[in-house]
Amino acid sequence: MTTLFYSAGSPYARICRMALREGGLADRVEERETTLRDAAASVLPHNPVGRVPALLLDDGVTLTETTLVLHWLDRMGSTPRMLPQDAHGMAAYGRVLGLLDGIAVWNRELRRPVHERSPGVIALEEARAARVADALEQDVATGAYAQLDAAFLALAAVLGYADRRHTVWRWQEGRPSLAAWFATAAARPAFAETLPPPSGI
Template identity: 70%
Template sequence: MPLSTSSAAPQLFYSEGSPYARICRMALRERGLMPQVREATTTLRDPAAAVLPHNPVGRVPALVLRDGTTLTETTLILGWLDEHGSEPAMLPGDAQGLAAYGRVLGLLDGIAVWNRELRRPEAERSPSVLSLEATRANRIADALERDVADGVYANIDAGSLALLAVLGYAERRHTVWKWRMNRPQLELWFIRASQRASFCETLPPLSGI
């Protein structure tokens, strides 16, 4: 369903460092919706954040529709995008595809916890949390190594975009995780998939972690 361009066009709030928002930003580009959905950056954990009048949760991504309704959470926004623009559909239509997407979301959630813990002062960090999330990330990445070898993430959909987002996050903002080690299939998949314009146009800033 096409959208008309106007000052009341839907608006996607994002933070440049958020891998969750990056999934939606890549999906906008993959579905050809960039001329019809505006992007707007916002700060986070800030009482003056631009997104707060629209989303009291204060998180991104947040998609403000023409009537003022605000959709939050990546998967809900991907569902809305699937009703607009052109192919390909983002949300898989089968259980296997949804399971693949879910595995990557689980990885991303764990990486987010790991990264937040590392951003605390060293004396306040929890060694058990750091160990748990590092173990979880490596366990999932080992499964993903097998998955990509079997062609599970060959299609451009929510699963592959989420995988691009989390590995891209590890490359630039969570470099403490050496995900490439002993995972040649996953590395090769990333090298090839990261050539897509949607990935290159949404690179997050570098971080010191």
């Protein structure tokens, strides 16, 4: 059976886990939790990069990178299709992935011992996140991210991550449309079934 390696705290893996549920493929893919940054991690024999998500196919091939996994889920018959087909949809998905990449850098910085943190990196990522969130506030206010696809799930995953694992970022303040969008997305069963544990940051 096809296997999706994930970590409960990973927003990237969560995009794929929500996609399995929303796309009607949950009974065709087994989810297997792995540790990360660990020489004994169960994902390592299949993915030397050691990151999740990683999708182990029946023939032993392992797909890494969220977008490639979503592409494969579409090939497996995900309904609805996850990857956007037009430029608007692709741009919306890319915008959120960029936000997520920046938040991952910011969060990693905050996990270092205080004397190893770079104030410059933190300031840069905080400014990037604010800029993108302001753009997203306009986007959702004008009807973007309304249909269920990779852009929708990535936005739910990044805001869900901020909500429980990166709470230093007060993204809701001054962004009522984004907050309302998130409340609606968070009510979906696929979101509730994949909640990450709080991390204390």
